[in-house]
Amino acid sequence: MKKTMKDQKMVLIILLSNIFIAFLGIGLVIPVMPSFMNLMHLTGQTMGYLVAVFAMAQLIMSPFTGRWVDRYGRKKMIIIGLFLFAVSELIFGLGTNVSVLYIARVLGGISAAFIMPGVTAYIADVTSDEERPQAMGYMSAAISTGFIIGPGIGGFLAEYGIRMPFLFAAAIAFVACVSSIFVLKEPLTKTQLAEIAANAKQANFISDFKRSLQPLYFIAFIIVFVLAFGLSAYETVFSLFSDHKFGFTPKDIAVIITISSIFGVIVQIFLFGKMVDRLGEKKLIQICLIAGAILAAVSTMISGFWTVLTVTCFIFLAFDLLRPALTTFLSRAAGIEQGFVAGMNSTYTSLGNIVGPALGGILFDVNINFPYLFSAVIIVIGLGITIFWKEKQLG
Known part of the structure; x- marks a missing residue:
């Protein structure tokens, strides 16, 4: 029998914090992007491409990471995703040429493809059918809240330097990664993961898309x-x-x-x-x-x-x-x-x-x-x- 949400308060807090931090990091950079654009002498077209490559990387990786969440476990994927997100924000904040910025955005998209399925599957595993709508509502609220307060915090941090929001996002993502290592426990047993993996074919975008x-x-x-x-x-x-x-x-x-x-x-x-x-x-x-x-x-x-x-x-x-x-x-x-x-x-x-x-x-x-x-x-x-x-x- 699954524990109630009340019994798993700390686990849910960590999971919701992870998804909140990821979207807070995305929101943080919004107010400084025009200034960053001027500093780096970037065109509007380049800025558009930088937005697109994040979504493209997430799109391409999502079917694979979705399968890996079932094969290797929820916790590992969440931790890898948070680490990649921290690295992507750090690279973007320190980047001095466009190619480095593209690499950072691609890493950011890949990190989102790890974090979202990992957190969603973890929450589904540890909540009952009755409590799941409430838990998913909390997750959606965490995403929205990250977007809401991200730009405000980003604007405040920009007073200390145009690169500060990116460095701050990297720091909080790293803290979330470390806390997840110690607090989260894999919700499925190795036997359950092996059973899912045995029933699943090799991760393939086309086969998953058809399915x-x-x-x-x-x-x-x-x-x-x-x-x-x-x-x-x-x-x-x-x-x-x-x-x-x-x-x-x-x-x-x-x-x-x-x-x-x-x-x-x-x-x-x-x-x-x-x-x-x-x-x-x-x-x-x-x-x-x-x-x-x-x-x-x-x-x-x-x-x-x-x-x-x-x-x-x-x-x-x-x-x-x-x-x-x-x-x-x-x-x-x-x-x-x-x-x-x-x-x-x-x-x-x-x-x-x-x-x-x-x-x-x-x-x-x-x-x-x-x-x-x-x-x-x-x-x-x-x-x-x-x-x-x-x-x-x-x-």
Whole structure:
């Protein structure tokens, strides 16, 4: 019988801290990137490529690391991921030419591919079906919180030098790595890992991708892609959209994103578990998709700071509830193969994060409203797909 979340408080704190630190490190560097760009004499195109190679590296590695999580254990993958993340931030902070920065970003993407499946599978292993939605809600909140406070801390640290946020991110990741070595214990026995490994084929991107097309997983993975695509397209053009259409200042935009994110985190922590209990994953996912599509379209018709803030709060909330609801469903469907499913979850998320911003930027150049309208259409398609979701899959 699994221990309750209360009995495993320290383990969950370490796991959530790990995922929080990874996303805090990503958020830390956001405010200094324009200054870093000027210091290194980088073009906007180069900065775009530096963002893309992170997602590409994560995309390519995720199926492999997902399998390795099942084969070699959750703890090892988490520790390796945190170590690689620390090294990537250190290299980026000390880098003096573009090729070194690319190496750092590739390492960062690989580290994310280790950390995400490892933590997701570990949480799934140590929580019961009843407690898992709440635990996944906490994980999603840790990700969001890292993004929220990261830029603020990064801006403060930049006062002490433009490279300081990167060095700080490396330091906290290393501390998390060391603490995980001593606090975390592998949740599966060697026999269980050997059994999973015996049932799994050699890690292969194509075979894993084909396997993700099975009816049990496919619809959920497509919605994972839709979520990542819609949210990244929305977020990528949000500051440009707000600046061009409403004349908002960077401070206005920062306030809207911060308040919206905090609102989402609060609901995740206190209400997500209850919402899943009352509605079930399928209905909650459908409600979030409906709200997301409507609000994305409404975003093209509104004006005024408070109206934009209100709409943004609820569209962020819809996306913030979708993520843990999908993760919970997938972890239940996975059985003992948590690593494979968590890895493919990361793969489809990366695909959305690569395609969404690219298309969002292209459409923005054509018409300022097109990225939001296109996001709405993609979300509606995702909603249509859930109609074919069989209830028995959610058992």
